[in-house]
Amino acid sequence: MPQSPPNLATTQFLDSTGQGTGNNGAPDQPYNPPGAKHTDSCLPLHATGEVVHNYATAEPAPGTIAFRWIHGSNVAALNRDPRIQAVQYNEDTCILRQNVCVNWQAPFTYLLLGNKGALLIDTGATAEPAYYPLRETVDRVIARWAKMRRRQQVPLTIAMTSGENRAQNQGLAQFAGRPDTVIATRPRAGMTGQIDLGDRIIDVIPTPGAHKDGITFYDRYNDILHTGDLLYPGKINIGNDRDYVASLERLKQWRDTHSVKWVLGGHIEMEYSPGKAYPRFATYKPYERLLQMTPDLIDDALASARQVAGKQTMLIRPDFILMNGVSPDERTRVFPAGVPNIASPRPY
Amino acid sequence: MNRRTFIKVPLALPFAAAAADADAADDGPPPVAVQIDFTSHLPAPGTFPARWICGSPSCMDNQDPPVQVHWYNEHTVFMRQNKAYSYEAPFMHLYFGNERILMLDQGFTTLRTDWPLRDVVDDCIAKWCARHGRRPEDMELLMAFSHLHSDHYAALAQFTDRPNTRYMGLTHEEMVGFWGMTGYPEERVTLDLGGRNILIWGSPGHVISEFAYYDTYTQILFTGDMFYQGRCYITYWDKWFDSMKRLMDFVDTHPVTHVVGCHVEISRTGEDYPYGVTYQPDEAPMQLTVADLRHAFEVAKTITKPGIYFTGAVFLCNQTRGTTTIDKNPYAYV
Numbered sequence: 001m002p003q004s005p006p007n008l009a010t011t012q013f014l015d016s017t018g019q020g021t022g023n024n025g026a027p028d029q030p031y032n033p034p035g036a037k038h039t040d041s042c043l044p045l046h047a048t049g050e051v052v053h054n055y056a057t058a059e060p061a062p063g064t065i066a067f068r069w070i071h072g073s074n075v076a077a078l079n080r081d082p083r084i085q086a087v088q089y090n091e092d093t094c095i096l097r098q099n100v101c102v103n104w105q106a107p108f109t110y111l112l113l114g115n116k117g118a119l120l121i122d123t124g125a126t127a128e129p130a131y132y133p134l135r136e137t138v139d140r141v142i143a144r145w146a147k148m149r150r151r152q153q154v155p156l157t158i159a160m161t162s163g164e165n166r167a168q169n170q171g172l173a174q175f176a177g178r179p180d181t182v183i184a185t186r187p188r189a190g191m192t193g194q195i196d197l198g199d200r201i202i203d204v205i206p207t208p209g210a211h212k213d214g215i216t217f218y219d220r221y222n223d224i225l226h227t228g229d230l231l232y233p234g235k236i237n238i239g240n241d242r243d244y245v246a247s248l249e250r251l252k253q254w255r256d257t258h259s260v261k262w263v264l265g266g267h268i269e270m271e272y273s274p275g276k277a278y279p280r281f282a283t284y285k286p287y288e289r290l291l292q293m294t295p296d297l298i299d300d301a302l303a304s305a306r307q308v309a310g311k312q313t314m315l316i317r318p319d320f321i322l323m324n325g326v327s328p329d330e331r332t333r334v335f336p337a338g339v340p341n342i343a344s345p346r347p348y
Numbered sequence: 349m350n351r352r353t354f355i356k357v358p359l360a361l362p363f364a365a366a367a368a369d370a371d372a373a374d375d376g377p378p379p380v381a382v383q384i385d386f387t388s389h390l391p392a393p394g395t396f397p398a399r400w401i402c403g404s405p406s407c408m409d410n411q412d413p414p415v416q417v418h419w420y421n422e423h424t425v426f427m428r429q430n431k432a433y434s435y436e437a438p439f440m441h442l443y444f445g446n447e448r449i450l451m452l453d454q455g456f457t458t459l460r461t462d463w464p465l466r467d468v469v470d471d472c473i474a475k476w477c478a479r480h481g482r483r484p485e486d487m488e489l490l491m492a493f494s495h496l497h498s499d500h501y502a503a504l505a506q507f508t509d510r511p512n513t514r515y516m517g518l519t520h521e522e523m524v525g526f527w528g529m530t531g532y533p534e535e536r537v538t539l540d541l542g543g544r545n546i547l548i549w550g551s552p553g554h555v556i557s558e559f560a561y562y563d564t565y566t567q568i569l570f571t572g573d574m575f576y577q578g579r580c581y582i583t584y585w586d587k588w589f590d591s592m593k594r595l596m597d598f599v600d601t602h603p604v605t606h607v608v609g610c611h612v613e614i615s616r617t618g619e620d621y622p623y624g625v626t627y628q629p630d631e632a633p634m635q636l637t638v639a640d641l642r643h644a645f646e647v648a649k650t651i652t653k654p655g656i657y658f659t660g661a662v663f664l665c666n667q668t669r670g671t672t673t674i675d676k677n678p679y680a681y682v
Contacts, residue, residue: 074459075462077410078433212679238677327672
């Protein structure tokens with residue numbers, strides 16, 4: 001007699017009534033390998049109402065960046081990649097990247113979803129929806145997610161790692177007039193706060209330094225720090241070195257008291273070879289470094305920031321480059337000791 | 349047809365076959381080449397476009413042609429690479445003579461599938477030949493460039509299988525030998541395109557191997573990357589200053605209508621477009637005047653230290669690193 005399939009919907013999932021095991025997914029099912037953690041899925045097979053996800057996790061929520069980022073093309077005019085690459089980190093987190101051939105800064109924007117709403121961190125470098133359809137993409141991601149979760153309404157909050165950053169605030173105009181949308185006001189200095197997406201709390205950490213109004217977001221579900229221009233694998237232009245050091249100290253303290261899986265910044269400019277960066281305005285970056293930075297790099301960043309503080313100089317590190325008080329085009333022959341100096345090919 | 353039979357086919361065959369077809373279709377005599385007079389009524393008048401293509405806010409949405417072709421006059425073509433195909437957006441020149449054609453500079457994209465410079469040039473030559481009773485395969489094409497930087501010769505590879513085409517080598521010795529110079533950089537040689545003379549001499553400073561070209565027909569002086577509407581990256585100041593002196597001597601003794609370079613990196617208001625930018629909406633014209641050149645020389649006389657000096661028309665970047673601009677971090681605060 002064939003074994004009947006386990007009834008996942010009734011035993012393992014939370015539904016709108018709040019009943020369930022408290023875990024998402026079905027880790028105890030025999031088809032899972034031993035030691036499997038929750039599968040991050042809270043989709044019942046036959047949901048009857050709004051699906052409520054449990055965002056309380058002991059460890060960072062599972063998630064991965066499973067795709068290579070689109071990286072432009074040798075001839076930018078002939079690029080036919082999507083204008084926005086949407087990568088689902090997990091069911092409740094989406095990473096969007098702007099095409100390098102639309103804007104060379106190719107910023108990353110993050111869409112986080114919770115039981116009571118969605119948060120869009122940053123809005124990209126291009127205002128024209130024809131070139132960079134951010135609102136349309138966000139709407140479609142939210143609509144797809146809402147359909148899976150049986151939700152009628154998903155209020156959207158838009159917040160930026162820096163309101164003055166033209167590489168991240170241009171897409172904001174596309175959301176003008178969007179119903180059920182709130183644009184987070186600019187926090188005052190020293191202000192900390194939280195954004196509650198419905199059982200999913202995003203902490204707001206003021207981190208000026210790269211920008212005067214810089215903010216870092218900490219996602220308690222994924223345990224990810226969204227640092228924007230403060231810390232990312234690229235040429236970091238320091239706006240004020242005192243603030244920059246203080247902000248990194250704050251981040252280090254945060255890391256020491258919270259679980260941090262990754263630091264995700266707003267751009268990638270470094271190459272895969274350590275210490276090498278693509279030049280400004282490059283529209284073809286075939287050998288990019290990964291987006292994600294491990295939290296131990298905060299120590300490196302802090303030590304490097306203290307080193308450049310008070311000096312007009314640039315400092316090359318394997319995973320980022322600090323530019324303090326110099327032109328964005330500054331170059332240096334000083335290369336970190338012990339790091340292989342590999343020049344990657346530059347096709348033309 | 350296997351590879352061996354393919355190799356046996358003479359290189360000029362496709363052209364010859366095409367020409368034979370054309371003759372058969374016309375069923376008339378071969379075209380009669382009328383000798384063009386390049387020595388009277390100088391300088392030959394010509395026009396520059398009111399506006400060159402200059403990129404777009406979003407590169408992948410650029411709708412401009414890959415190469416902008418502008419006929420300065422009946423026998424002279426200026427071309428520009430689209431900024432969305434290469435941020436360097438270099439200019440290229442075609443000078444037609446009675447017997448041969450000189451092409452100066454070849455742009456910054458290697459592959460013909462990426463950027464069809466070869467097709468554009470072949471089309472220009474075909475049109476000119478059709479208008480002046482010549483067959484393209486009879487005209488020798490000389491491919492030269494101002495200096496040994498890849499934004500000036502990258503597309504040379506597209507022409508290597510072109511019949512009746514000669515091109516400069518990629519070493520200083522080959523370049524000097526191509527023009528038969530023995531006294532670089534002082535020696536001035538004359539290239540005869542068939543009634544149309546091009547004067548060529550050395551113009552180092554940006555790099556060691558650079559040439560200045562002067563067309564006696566349009567009286568346009570081409571100074572390459574050594575002097576152009578933008579940031580003149582001067583690597584060797586003494587050599588550059590000597591080259592400027594040579595240019596001064598030249599403009600004192602020869603009529604010059606325009607001084608043209610390879611790039612435009614400056615706006616009409618004197619704003620510096622940073623190195624690598626792909627959109628220059630308010631670009632200055634490509635051509636400079638002799639007065640600009642003379643004024644730059646006067647400014648250069650006062651320069652004693654490395655640094656960036658603005659002459660009003662060009663930035664003289666004296667021994668600053670290449671790609672340096674005057675850009676600052678716009679988000680710096682106290």
